[in-house]
Amino acid sequence: xxxxxxxxxxxxxxxxxxxxxxxxxxxAAEYLFSVDGLNGVTIQDVAERVGVHKxxxxxxxxxxxxxxxxxxxxxxxxxxGRRMEALERYEAEAGDSPTVEGALHxxxxxxxxxxxxxxxxxxxxxSFCARISNTPEGAVLFDEHFDAVVLKLISVLKxxxxxxxxxxxxxxxxxxxxxxxxxxxxxGRIDRLSGGLCHSDDFEAVKKRIAKFMxxxxxxxxx
Amino acid sequence: xxxxxxxxxxxxxxxxxxxxxxxxxxxAAEYLFSVDGLNGVTIQDVAERVGVHKxxxxxxxxxxxxxxxxxxxxxxxxxxGRRMEALERYEAEAGDSPTVEGALHxxxxxxxxxxxxxxxxxxxxxSFCARISNTPEGAVLFDEHFDAVVLKLISVLKxxxxxxxxxxxxxxxxxxxxxxxxxxxxxGRIDRLSGGLCHSDDFEAVKKRIAKFMxxxxxxxxx
DNA sequence: ATTATCTATAGATCTATAGATAATGC
DNA sequence: ATTATCTATAGATCTATAGATAATGC
Numbered sequence: 001x002x003x004x005x006x007x008x009x010x011x012x013x014x015x016x017x018x019x020x021x022x023x024x025x026x027x028a029a030e031y032l033f034s035v036d037g038l039n040g041v042t043i044q045d046v047a048e049r050v051g052v053h054k055x056x057x058x059x060x061x062x063x064x065x066x067x068x069x070x071x072x073x074x075x076x077x078x079x080x081g082r083r084m085e086a087l088e089r090y091e092a093e094a095g096d097s098p099t100v101e102g103a104l105h106x107x108x109x110x111x112x113x114x115x116x117x118x119x120x121x122x123x124x125x126x127s128f129c130a131r132i133s134n135t136p137e138g139a140v141l142f143d144e145h146f147d148a149v150v151l152k153l154i155s156v157l158k159x160x161x162x163x164x165x166x167x168x169x170x171x172x173x174x175x176x177x178x179x180x181x182x183x184x185x186x187x188g189r190i191d192r193l194s195g196g197l198c199h200s201d202d203f204e205a206v207k208k209r210i211a212k213f214m215x216x217x218x219x220x221x222x223x
Numbered sequence: 224x225x226x227x228x229x230x231x232x233x234x235x236x237x238x239x240x241x242x243x244x245x246x247x248x249x250x251a252a253e254y255l256f257s258v259d260g261l262n263g264v265t266i267q268d269v270a271e272r273v274g275v276h277k278x279x280x281x282x283x284x285x286x287x288x289x290x291x292x293x294x295x296x297x298x299x300x301x302x303x304g305r306r307m308e309a310l311e312r313y314e315a316e317a318g319d320s321p322t323v324e325g326a327l328h329x330x331x332x333x334x335x336x337x338x339x340x341x342x343x344x345x346x347x348x349x350s351f352c353a354r355i356s357n358t359p360e361g362a363v364l365f366d367e368h369f370d371a372v373v374l375k376l377i378s379v380l381k382x383x384x385x386x387x388x389x390x391x392x393x394x395x396x397x398x399x400x401x402x403x404x405x406x407x408x409x410x411g412r413i414d415r416l417s418g419g420l421c422h423s424d425d426f427e428a429v430k431k432r433i434a435k436f437m438x439x440x441x442x443x444x445x446x
Numbered sequence: 447a448t449t450a451t452c453t454a455t456a457g458a459t460c461t462a463t464a465g466a467t468a469a470t471g472c
Numbered sequence: 473a474t475t476a477t478c479t480a481t482a483g484a485t486c487t488a489t490a491g492a493t494a495a496t497g498c
Contacts, residue, residue, distance in 0.1 A: 014471075017475090021477090037260055037262060038263070039260060040260075042459080042460060042461085044459085053479085054460095055477080056477060058462060059477075131358055133410075134353045135260065135354055135408075139410035147415075166417075168432070170417040170421045171428060171432050176402075177405060178401040178402035178406070179397070182397060182398070182400060182401025183401070185356075185362075187361070188359070189366060190393060192370075193366070193396075198390060198397070206394065212440075213398055217437060217440045218436075240449090240496085276452050279450080282451075287487080
């Protein structure tokens with residue numbers, strides 16, 4: 001009896017073990033996919049990075065594509081949820097006169113803050129998103145997970161720009177998301193191009209500029 | 224004697240044959256890489272699309288990566304050369320007072336025109352570039368082939384914006400290239416998001432807006 | 447005599463499954 | 473009893489090379 005009560009469980013409980021294995025697999029896949037893309041990563045690469053046998057990946061995920069989609073889905077809800085809240089908060093506080101810049105701060109800065117404050121793993125997710133955003137398979141995942149929050153942004157922009165055509169606003173958004181994805185990609189190109197003046201990892205520098213820069217672009221549309 | 228002069232050569236001359244095979248292989252690879260990326264395409268896929276035996280690809284290219292780099296290099300010089308000329312022409316005509324919008328028209332519209340007027344193959348190249356622009360391997364190819372023309376653009380922007388910091392100008396360029404790459408990618412996302420109001424293939428619509436939009440962003444930097 | 451293309455093949459993965467083993471759960 | 477992990481393996485590719493064949497070149 002005393003043995004049972006003094007001994008701690010030698011191993012984690014199964015639920016914990018499952019959760020931990022899943023998280024490790026997703027973390028490893030997130031990193032590897034962000035660097036080499038869906039087809040540049042093998043299931044074995046993922047297993048080796050975690051330190052488990054390759055067939056364990058199939059125990060948790062039907063196939064490579066499900067793993068890929070799970071990597072995307074795991075954090076997409078967080079990113080989209082936070083931005084949705086920020087937009088709603090901004091709408092409430094701006095009342096009848098929302099501004100383009102205000103809406104873009106809510107949309108862009110909130111997401112950049114997620115990565116800035118989230119450590120290496122969130123930065124890997126950012127690169128992962130950017131990498132797939134310019135691909136056909138990736139774009140449909142964006143449709144699925146981000147349409148709601150993007151259409152929310154569009155609706156606020158429309159109220160802020162009542163004289164701008166819907167088409168202009170959609171193209172403006174298209175420019176905004178391109179700039180954001182180029183940031184999340186962190187390829188190191190801006191570092192080399194600028195001779196070290198700018199850094200791919202410096203999301204604070206982007207946050208300081210992007211909303212205002214893009215807002216000024218929107219304000220001149222259709223003039 | 225008369226036979227020899229009247230008979231056309233049954234097959235192309237070797238030089239022509241070589242040039243034609245190379246072009247067909249590069250076209251096929253360009254299309255396939257634009258859709259599925261470096262690792263999503265096999266040498267056999269390329270050969271099948273051309274209609275030749277898979278080993279012929281190795282006859283012309285050392286390995287898959289050389290083929291990939293050759294696809295990039297084939298048109299990078301054209302794109303970069305045209306924009307360099309356009310920037311020099313603009314500088315000459317603008318004299319002492321170049322504008323941000325003028326420089327961006329030269330840089331962006333010239334490239335969009337290349338794809339607009341170039342048919343399907345050039346559009347495939349555009350998607351290929353966009354797809355790899357957000358990857359580490361792709362970014363170094365951009366360094367190699369596009370640094371010169373981008374630094375030329377930066378130099379004109381500096382003259383147009385003497386009171387704006389170099390860092391601000393580099394970040395502005397970072398936003399511009401993100402928006403351009405998102406355009407070249409043609410994932411169809413803007414079509415679906417806008418309910419058919421905008422079209423990924425409509426580079427004219429982008430050309431109508433992008434230079435002015437980005438120029439307005441630059442003008443507000445550092446205020 | 448040289449170049450373009452194809453045949454055959456070695457060697458290395460890679461995905462995915464079936465089934466065994468080793469843990470935890472009750 | 474159930475779940476987590478590993479062993480063994482089938483079957484399918486994929487890359488890259490060596491060497492044969494079929495064209496063109498002079």
